[in-house]
Amino acid sequence: MASAAPSPTEYVTHHLTHLKVGEGFWSLHVDTLFFSWVLGLLMIWFFRMGANRATAGVPGRVQNFVETLVEFADKTVRESFPGPRAFMGPLCLTIFVWVLLWNLMDLIPVDWLPRLAHDVFGLEYLRVVPSADPNATFGLSITVFLLIIYYGLKGKGVGGFAKEFVTHPFGANPLLVPFNLILNVVEMIAKPVSLALRLFGNLYAAELIFILIAMLPWWIQWIPGGIWAVFHILVIPLQAFIFMVLTAVYIGLAYEHH
């Protein structure tokens, strides 16, 4: 807790404020970027370690683990996406592992890293869970959104994609075109929004609860904290998995002919 015994409101607000540079839209959450980069590089380093030593013979532990992840992602893509998987596989693998690592940051006791940043580096604010920052989740889901459009155009062609936009789902009657269009636009926009908000909401809420638990007396914290952490261990991979599967499903739907 901060030095001068802050009020609960101050404590919570402090924990929910990003380390930020710049003003307005053109500002950056340095903490989110830093931790997602560190985790992402950790992920890439680990993957590379598995891939560099990849042999067709008996796999080592790292290779085995990376292979399990690769197969898992590959299987998920195969089930929902009918096209070539050279890009889709790495996409889903990256999403799953990266988001999983983001979410895992939630299990680090809420005061440790902010305290360290404050005392050692003199940073006023620090939030360590990238997935509790909507910028991070929207960054992911908007990229996915662009890929949905890209794969829609690639799978159906510009004409096919546009045609589906105005004739689906109600039919090709000219009178129905506006309704089709409105529904499709809403549906299109709902995809990245729901993807991002689902992940953000889950992790933000979880982080908030950990913060609230941290305000209890120290000798009782382990009971609610332990219970919540155990519950959260289920949420962490689940949310990462949902993000990956929905990405594969959305892109698969956009790619496929109806």
Added chain:
Amino acid sequence: MDINATLIGQGLTFFVFILVTMKFVWPNIQKAMAEREQKIADGLAAAEKGKQELEQAEERSQELVNDGKQKASDIIAQAQKRGDEMIEEAKSEARTEADRVKASAQAEIDQEIATAREKLKTEVAALAIAGAEQILMREVDKSAHNEVLDKVCAKL
């Protein structure tokens, strides 16, 4: 919610990580897994082949053993037969020899008998003549009755 340029940074980061994964991770792992799959499939096929070959070899060796046994029993049977034949031959040879010996002995005996009979004839004739001489004393002229005596001799 504070939406700002972090969003763009995150999106770009995400894209870079996807590309890195796609370029440097995914193909290696996929290749290794495919190769291992092939290796395992090959290994299983080789094991299957080996098993079949072993079965064939066992069959062949069984055949050879059976053949050998057959040949051995044939040889034994032949030897048995040959032995029997030899015994039979020896027996028949012995029999022939015995017959021959018996026949020659018989012939000798017959010869002896004939000789003895001849001798006896002569001796009986001589004895008869001597007896007749004794009985008739001088009345008998040897030369005059020779013809009669010869006839008697021939009848004996």
